[in-house]
Amino acid sequence: MKALIFTCLSLLLPAIAQANGTDAARAEPETFQEPVTTQLGPLPALRLPPAILAARAVSAFAAAAATSSLTNAITLPALSDSEIQSLRNAPNQKAFQVGIGRDLPDYLRQPIQLDSWQWTNVSGGKVAHYTLTSTDAVRVRAQVQLSQAPAGVELRFYSPNDTSVVFGPYTATSEPFWSPTVEGDTLGLELFLPDGVATSEVSFAIARLSHLVVNPANSQMKSDLNTFREEYASCQQDIACADPSWQETGKAVARYVFTDIDGYSYICSGTVLTDKDVYTQIPYFFTAAHCVSNQTAASSMEMYWLYANSSCGGSGAVAVRTTGGATLLATKTALDTTLVRLNQNPPSGTTLSGWTVTPLTSNQAVTGIHHALGDPLKYAQGNFVSFASVTTSSGGYTVANDPNGDFSKVVWHTGITAPGSSGSGVWVNQGGVHYLNGSLLGGSSECSAMDAPDEYSRFERTWPYVSAWLGSTGTPPSLRLFDANQPATALLDGIVITRYLQGARGSALLDGVTTRTPDLAALESQLASVMQVMDVDDDGVREAGTDGVLLMRYLLGLRGAPLLQGLDVGTSTRNTPTAVSTYLESILNPAS
DSSP, X not given: OOOOOOOOXXXXXXXXXXXXXXXXXXXXXXXXXXXXXXXXXXXOOOSSOHHHHXXXXXXXXXXXXXXXXXXXXXXXXXXXXXXXXXXSOOTTOSSEEEEEEEEOOHHHHSOOOXXXXXXXXXXXXEEEEEEEEETTOSEEEEEEEEEEOOTTOEEEEEETTEEEEEEEEEOOOSSOEEOOOEESSEEEEEEEEETTOOGGGOEEEEEEEEEESXXXXXXXXXXXXXXXXXXXXXXXXBGGGSOHHHHHHHTTEEEEEEEOXXXXXXXXXXXXXXXXXXXXXXXXXXXXXXXXXXXXHHHTOEEEESOOOSSTTOOOOOOEEEOSOEEEEEEEGGGTEEEEEESSOOOTTXXXXXXXXXXXXXXXXXXXXXXXXXXXXXEEEEEEEEEEEEEEETTEEEEEEOTTOSEEEEEEEEOOXXXXXXXXXXXXEETTEEEEEEEEEEEOOBTTBTTSOEEEEOHHHHHHHHHHHHSOOOOOOOSOOSOTTSOOOIIIIIHHHHHHHHTOOGGGGTTTTOOOOOOHHHHHHHHHHHGGGOOTTOSSOOXXXXXXXHHHHHHTTOOSHHHHTTOOOTTOSSOSHHHHHHHHHHHHSOOO
């Protein structure tokens, strides 16, 4: 029942030559640290104040709705029973389907006659609001196209139930795109036209809605589907009950909702990966091709991070949400793997998972970490059984043992996977370090058949297609901010770096330090790259009071005990004078 199928797989690619064991590539896990940036500006807000918007909602909108079909609102009826039943993850569905696409009338799908909307003058122009309701939806999103819009035209999305959270502004784009999801059954749109821009100059259309019956933010599910959840609940294992080291690895796993071209929405799992470049942290995200295999789906990805219970048997997990979608880098349907680069960083503290291209060996212990049914993070432990080939058909796929196959069969002794686990990773433990080795295609494991196998992609087969990104190595950023030919000094480079760590920007970086007038934008860009190596004591945090002080002391010539005197490095990995000195020497004078 639970086979998570990837469709449109008509031909298998020739098997990729197995990586040479002696040259096997791997990367070590890292903890993601949000780049130090300039001070954040104000949060996005509506151009039309919420109080005025609310007053209009109960008066002008209602009056207009009674007199015209072409008003600033539309309401679709609730889903039929048959539509809800279709969401029970039938065997021919490609992931955990949580939403249905709903078409809209032609007057919205074609370029809208915007002069028929009700407009309100605001500072700098005028705005119109449009609300789209899909009755009884848990969440809703819309596919829109703003294909023609002069400079200054802005589109925003919000929930009328909470106008404090606003997404945008969005500007003209050549391709349709999906809005972020909003909680509840109504999506609000605000279109702003600056002074001098006529409605006839803007081409705007709303192609369809996606009506979600599962809330990816908190796992709320329509009551009609709760029996479906119960089928998989009794044998799931909460990550909070796992060894703490696996809980850390689990911080690399996110669940995400995406919406495909047809408006159908799904929940899958995936893993944010590190690369070989130790000087940068780029949010590469690895998942299944049967989830995301085109740019429309990638652009719609909405991520939910760190969604795990804090104690074994506990509850109250809260996810950290990021929107913005992703850029599709590589997708191989025959291998059921996809690599994207997220357009928004994960939260600080997320693990960037390590990975290995070393093939699994007979009976090797493995661990899977996933968001079954979109619930708080789960895990399963078992053993690798054999490699296998996969043949697809209209009803799903069949598996055959094959030493040269592109997939790995795994049997669990603790936990299982479930709908929503698609795309999640499987890890091996090598010397106490966890390395990802593939992503979930699907399988047969259920509470009533825990020994039935699941199938995972083989990361070593995907490696040739993703190595351009994950295998690239970088060069350390230079701490010589003003003269590449002169060593960094405490009273210039050291002070500027420390001020940047403290949050100073612009001319405040240089006040009283130098009379030079460098390009401040270029200097800040250089300093942002330097931050990648400024966790001097390796405690997971970059701060002026520790890392900046260590750099300054070293540049002033302090060595031995005085280098660390008075600093709290009890939770640091580099907590001896020798370790700190060796590291600072390596970043100040890197080998050529």
